[in-house]
Amino acid sequence: MLNKIKSAPGRKKTTFSILALVLGISLVFYPYAIVKGQEAFVTDRKIVIDAGHGGRDPGSTQCPGLYESVANFQIAELLQAMLMDAGATVYMTRDMDGNGEDDLADDETLTNADRYTYANSTNSDVLLSIHLNGSLDHTKNGTLGLYSMWRKDKEFASILHERLADELNVPDLGIYQFMSGVTMRFNGPASIQESVYISNTEECTALTDGTGNRQQQIAESLYNGLNDWFSAEREVFISPGQLK
Numbered sequence: 001m002l003n004k005i006k007s008a009p010g011r012k013k014t015t016f017s018i019l020a021l022v023l024g025i026s027l028v029f030y031p032y033a034i035v036k037g038q039e040a041f042v043t044d045r046k047i048v049i050d051a052g053h054g055g056r057d058p059g060s061t062q063c064p065g066l067y068e069s070v071a072n073f074q075i076a077e078l079l080q081a082m083l084m085d086a087g088a089t090v091y092m093t094r095d096m097d098g099n100g101e102d103d104l105a106d107d108e109t110l111t112n113a114d115r116y117t118y119a120n121s122t123n124s125d126v127l128l129s130i131h132l133n134g135s136l137d138h139t140k141n142g143t144l145g146l147y148s149m150w151r152k153d154k155e156f157a158s159i160l161h162e163r164l165a166d167e168l169n170v171p172d173l174g175i176y177q178f179m180s181g182v183t184m185r186f187n188g189p190a191s192i193q194e195s196v197y198i199s200n201t202e203e204c205t206a207l208t209d210g211t212g213n214r215q216q217q218i219a220e221s222l223y224n225g226l227n228d229w230f231s232a233e234r235e236v237f238i239s240p241g242q243l244k
């Protein structure tokens with residue numbers, strides 16, 4: 001009995017080392033481990049994605065060749081695909097006709113009322129409004145989260161923001177209250193995330209390099225933030241449903 005107990009930790013150690021090695025190798029060779037490797041808590045959730053601006057409103061025009069409205073939509077579509085892969089139902093404010101085009105000519109100019117009226121009609125759990133910040137100072141960069149109402153939105157904004165601040169490799173500009181018509185009038189938790197500054201020289205270069213990699217990184221961080229919000233551990237504190 002004593003011998004068995006003595007030998008057990010050795011075997012456990014070996015088993016653990018092998019498991020750690022296998023996990024390490026699979027993480028190295030599996031590029032989307034951050035997204036796909038974790039349990040999907042967004043499954044069966046209903047999520048509104050609001051890509052900011054559009055139509056006659058380009059948003060920030062401080063990145064030559066890429067309007068903020070277009071970049072927002074590119075990120076929104078990547079996020080939509082990830083969420084749908086994970087079994088979530090996604091409603092896009094700027095894709096109401098379902099044609100999936102990110103061509104501004106096909107895009108309607110939506111008011112805040114258009115956006116929240118549509119969003120509320122879907123009876124979704126949360127609303128995420130995707131924006132990129134803009135400044136005439138092209139050295140400025142950082143990630144900023146916005147919320148309208150404390151009880152309804154602040155915790156949601158901070159959970160999303162935490163992921164962006166951890167993963168996007170830009171300064172953490174914190175979360176602020178901002179009375180946006182879209183987030184304020186949505187029935188559930190809602191947040192605007194100004195993920196990075198599109199006007200920043202390096203950021204603009206990355207977003208227009210044709211690979212879509214930066215858009216993908218931003219979409220993945222937003223996905224991770226949404227997944228955190230719906231995760232089992234979070235429901236111990238506040239259930240997303242209770243905030244409605």
Ligand SMILES: [Zn+2]
Pocket residue numbers: 052053059060068131132133
């Ligand atoms: Zn914007």
